[in-house]
Amino acid sequence: MKIGIVGSGAMGSGIAQTAAINGFETLIFDKNTEALQKAAETILNSISKLQSKQKLNFLQAENARKNILPINNLHEFEKCDLIIEAVIENLSVKKNVFEELETIVNSECIIATNTSSFTVTSIASACKNAQRVIGIHFFNPAYIMPLVEIIPALQTNQKTLQKASNFIKQLNKTQVLAKDTPGFIVNRIARPFYCESFKIYEEGIADFAEIDFALKTKGNFKMGPFELSDFIGHDVNYNVTESIWTSTYFDSRYKPSFCQKQLLNAGYLGKKTNKGFYDYQEGVIKNKNTIVDENLATLIFERVLAMLINEAAEALSTKNASINDIEIAIVKGLNYPRGLFNWANDFGIEKTVNILDLFYEKYKDSRYRCSYILREMNIKKTLFEF
Numbered sequence: 001m002k003i004g005i006v007g008s009g010a011m012g013s014g015i016a017q018t019a020a021i022n023g024f025e026t027l028i029f030d031k032n033t034e035a036l037q038k039a040a041e042t043i044l045n046s047i048s049k050l051q052s053k054q055k056l057n058f059l060q061a062e063n064a065r066k067n068i069l070p071i072n073n074l075h076e077f078e079k080c081d082l083i084i085e086a087v088i089e090n091l092s093v094k095k096n097v098f099e100e101l102e103t104i105v106n107s108e109c110i111i112a113t114n115t116s117s118f119t120v121t122s123i124a125s126a127c128k129n130a131q132r133v134i135g136i137h138f139f140n141p142a143y144i145m146p147l148v149e150i151i152p153a154l155q156t157n158q159k160t161l162q163k164a165s166n167f168i169k170q171l172n173k174t175q176v177l178a179k180d181t182p183g184f185i186v187n188r189i190a191r192p193f194y195c196e197s198f199k200i201y202e203e204g205i206a207d208f209a210e211i212d213f214a215l216k217t218k219g220n221f222k223m224g225p226f227e228l229s230d231f232i233g234h235d236v237n238y239n240v241t242e243s244i245w246t247s248t249y250f251d252s253r254y255k256p257s258f259c260q261k262q263l264l265n266a267g268y269l270g271k272k273t274n275k276g277f278y279d280y281q282e283g284v285i286k287n288k289n290t291i292v293d294e295n296l297a298t299l300i301f302e303r304v305l306a307m308l309i310n311e312a313a314e315a316l317s318t319k320n321a322s323i324n325d326i327e328i329a330i331v332k333g334l335n336y337p338r339g340l341f342n343w344a345n346d347f348g349i350e351k352t353v354n355i356l357d358l359f360y361e362k363y364k365d366s367r368y369r370c371s372y373i374l375r376e377m378n379i380k381k382t383l384f385e386f
């Protein structure tokens, strides 16, 4: 099977490396030749590092190197069986790429998109044979993150889904099936982790370092929301939130935060610019282990957790994915310490409903509306079942 990757940025190069290491001849194209050259170097260096750490033996590394083929002309994709588009997140650019690819590839070739925020259906509409289009959503860094979301568009046929699924299996990744809705599974369910924490900060209830500290100590999250968004980059993180908010017709659950917008306005994009919520310049003392009042830490953690559980329950109620796939996506895509349904069972369905109702009463904001699934479970005194 011959693979084509369009776009050699962070995602395209990571996906290409994964495919090459797993034995696929992988053609990679970028319209920017410098970016393509840089990506090829990064992939080869990464393969060498894996070899020196003995994660790849000599033969595996040699084969992976041979499998990477940077190309300067999209027409060389002619014989590809599956192409993954990973160009910039711009709908018209993506649609143009799909339109052009369709004039080059054979009728059996699958064309996939790695988009984070557009519907696969809208991208597929650029193709005459839209049945061959599907979403294959990797996470960053693609060669490390174990999860892949597979998203059939409205137009996708069963054969395309089956072929895409077989390909992901051969990459040794865990796959989950997601409905083509804003944010799919992972990006949607993660929103309250950021948005609710940013709201707590904007309300002056606690400082950002305190909120991070509360979530790490009380919830065992590896990173707090402020650290994590600094790491991801506020441009990327804010745009995902804004895109989900607009695509859900301005549902207040996904409303972007002004404090994050201000970081964007200032050009403080996080770690990559040495400043975000935290200051990463050398010599600056980091204030990451702020001691917060135990009760305050518990209140912060429980408020954010209740919102996360509610979002997962909502995703389940709208049949975004199966209960097992949502649980897998949370642990493998978000790296949370536990799946949210399992967590909800221990934390308490009644407690979750009460927290949501309390905030709904306080703010009269539909952001805090409790999912009917949780409300019903609370009445019947049932738990999530897997």
Ligand SMILES: NC(=O)c1ccc[n+]([C@@H]2O[C@H](COP(=O)([O-])OP(=O)(O)OC[C@H]3O[C@@H](n4cnc5c(N)ncnc54)[C@H](O)[C@@H]3O)[C@@H](O)[C@H]2O)c1
Residues within 6 Å of the ligand: 006, 007, 008, 009, 010, 011, 012, 029, 030, 031, 032, 035, 085, 086, 087, 088, 089, 090, 093, 097, 114, 115, 116, 117, 137, 138, 139, 140, 236
């Ligand atoms: N970065 C992430 O964390 C992440 C995670 C999952 C999915 N995604 C999605 O993956 C896609 C790529 O993201 P990225 O972070 O790798 O972006 P990036 O900016 O690092 O790379 C994009 C690349 O696309 C190239 N490009 C632009 N227009 C092109 C065209 N017409 N033809 C060929 N190449 C073109 C650019 O030169 C650039 O090298 C986006 O859709 C993004 O939403 C990103």
